Amino acid sequence: MARICAEGLRIEFPLYHLGARSMKKRLLGAASRRVKADAHNRVVISALSDLSFTIESGERVALVGHNGAGKTTLLRSLAGIYEPVGGRLTVEGEIGTLIDPAAGMDILSTGRENIRLRGLYRGLNAEQIAALEAEAAEFSGLGEFLDVPIHGYSAGMSIRLAFAVATASQPQILLMDEWFNTGDAEFLAKAEKKLEQLITASEILVIATHDMDVVKRWCNRVITLEAGRIVGDGVVDKF
Secondary structure (H helix, E strand, O other), X not given: OOEEEXXXXXXXXXXXXXXXXXXXXXXXXXXXXXXXXXXXXXEEEEEEXXXXXXXXXXXXXXXXXXOOOOHHHHHHHHOOOOOXXXXXXXXXXXXXXXXXXXXXXXXXXXXXXXXXXXXXXXXXXXXXXXXXXXHHHHHHOOHHXXXXXXXXXXXXXXXXXXHHHHOXXXXXXXXXXXXXXXXXXXXXXXXXXXXXXXXHHOOEEEXXXXXXXXXXXHOOEEEEEEOOEEEEEEEHHHO
């Protein structure tokens, strides 16, 4: 059974190449509590601070807050992209991500080669990779462009490919950012049914969004972030 548990989760990013000591001192003196010196006397951005929460199977959680609140950072932490510098994070269950359409893509390789690389990364065998390739090719609708290096893709084509690959398997835990709301109307109409299938079949959904219609439609819990901290956590009806 899928489950996510964070206890005092802390994510920090060091700032390099600050130059003169006076600049460092000025930055620390003038900045908010999110910019500080760590135990190694480095200037760091405190992206997430002391986050504690538990998400159980069956929960559909919306992460809300202003830009820079820490929503995407938290999603990437749950996905294992960012490693905590403090606290504990436990994620039980197979994870599927719809966070960044460009994540893991080699822009010098073709769309087809990227599909195969993603299959290898997931540990699939040759037969499973062939099935992944066929499904992603059909859903993306890229046709002959599947054999073109993706640095020549438009933004919409890149999203089609990324979405097709990311949704080709059913995860227990689905992590989503709101980039899926971009793209042309035809793609969104086609993707909506696939998204509903993924969300319904997943045990846990965590989605970062500014769209309250998305929150009310898909979620039963809202976690509100502000400056990397949790300032609210409750059911959607009370949001």
